């Protein structure tokens with residue numbers, strides 16, 4: 001019996017050293033300490049021992065049992081902590097991994113285009129800022145010259161959380177926040193999700209993405225706006241891309257313009273893609289309205305600025321020939337894996 005106990009002790013030690021998972025560990029526990037376990041069987045026979053052997057063997061048996069329990073416990077802790085480490089290591093985000101080589105091996109088309117836009121503007125000295133999607137009515141509308149009864153609110157009808165809290169309809173709200181907190185010169189782009197109470201179809205979605213840009217400094221003019229947008233468009237679509245500015249109205253810019261890019265397909269001749277126009281509407285822009293500057297504590301007598309807002313979904317759709325905006329939001333792997 002003594003030998004049996006000694007051998008259990010040494011065999012179990014060896015086995016425990018190579019155990020890899022909790023299931024294997026449990027098998028060992030059952031093999032020795034279970035109801036029909038080898039050690040349990042020996043312990044059951046203690047009563048049959050002679051009075052002489054009992055104290056010695058009994059003590060050894062107890063030792064082996066507590067040894068075994070101790071080992072099982074330690075090994076279980078060790079395995080659990082290894083599992084935890086492995087889990088944490090797998091969850092670690094390596095911010096230096098470029099998106100294209102991310103673990104999944106693909107990148108969302110919106111991210112591809114957004115990264116390009118960010119690169120372009122970072123190269124021109126802009127920084128990237130973000131802000132809340134659930135926004136105060138003040139930042140989304142009022143500070144931008146859209147008081148409660150302004151008719152232009154209808155074109156950006158939103159989801160109201162309460163009278164004063166909305167889902168932002170434009171990332172212009174972030175620009176107001178930046179202007180409140182930062183003195184000029186300001187050069188930022190603000191990408192992000194925006195929401196409008198639009199019905200979902202191939203070209204509209206209640207959730208879409210914008211990148212808005214803002215520059216405020218002394219002596220900023222419409223020429224700077226045009227130059228900046230031209231640079232963006234040429235970098236995105238090639239050196240021969242051309243833009244034109246059409247007069248428009250936005251409550252927060254004056255003057256305002258809609259910016260078109262020459263149709264890539266027909267180069268201005270007019271075709272089906274551009275609906276015979278020769279040009280395709282790309283974004284809204286203008287010189288920041290003096291009242292907006294004033295609302296944000298910037299003296300419009302000293303500073304001027306321009307702003308623009310471009311729909312990221314549209315850029316991505318044009319870029320990859322995607323004909324339905326819903327594909328960008330469905331997260332269907334069959335679609336996403338193509339990028």
Ligand code: PHE
Nearest residue numbers: 170250284285286307308309
């Ligand atoms: N915020 C406007 C929109 O969502 C776009 C825009 C931004 C226009 C900045 C002018 C200046 O339609």
